[in-house]
Amino acid sequence: MKCPSCETKESKVLESRSTDDCERIRRRRECYSCGKRFTTFEMIENTPISIVKKDGSREFFERKKVFDGLLKACQKRPVPISYLDETAKDIENKLQNMFEREIDSSIIGEMAMQALRNKDEVAYVRFASVYRQFKDVKEFLKELENVIENYNKSN
Numbered sequence: 731m732k733c734p735s736c737e738t739k740e741s742k743v744l745e746s747r748s749t750d751d752c753e754r755i756r757r758r759r760e761c762y763s764c765g766k767r768f769t770t771f772e773m774i775e776n777t778p779i780s781i782v783k784k785d786g787s788r789e790f791f792e793r794k795k796v797f798d799g800l801l802k803a804c805q806k807r808p809v810p811i812s813y814l815d816e817t818a819k820d821i822e823n824k825l826q827n828m829f830e831r832e833i834d835s836s837i838i839g840e841m842a843m844q845a846l847r848n849k850d851e852v853a854y855v856r857f858a859s860v861y862r863q864f865k866d867v868k869e870f871l872k873e874l875e876n877v878i879e880n881y882n883k884s885n
């Protein structure tokens with residue numbers, strides 16, 4: 731926050747309090763350089779992230795949807811719910827740290843697949859088959875081959 735009279739960037743915060751509507755923070759500041767006092771209002775940024783789907787339509791990101799997708803893929807598999815919960819939270823954090831208003835749905839899909847691939851091959855293939863919407867059996871088998879190859883490498 732630049733001082734309005736001398737443009738020095740550093741100032742001391744004398745007092746912070748939220749506005750009556752509780753949506754902004756009002757700060758009394760004092761310039762380190764010239765001592766002038768001024769007031770700033772800071773907004774809390776809470777903009778929802780829009781997800782751009784394959785067909786170009788958009789919807790707001792919801793962590794629950796990611797969790798539900800993971801849960802479906804992990805039905806009857808030995809993957810703890812807590813892992814799915816953490817994965818969904820982790821994906822949300824990563825998206826927020828990208829500081830983009832709009833994010834392609836494929837990025838989320840890839841993150842989710844990565845998380846499942848590391849945990850359970852069957853769940854991974856299930857998720858990938860829904861998510862990638864394989865055009866035909868051949869394509870699906872190709873993906874399976876990749877999984878088997880990776881599996882052999884790591885075991």
Ligand SMILES: [Zn+2]
Pocket residue numbers: 733734735736737738761762763764765766
């Ligand atoms: Zn100043």
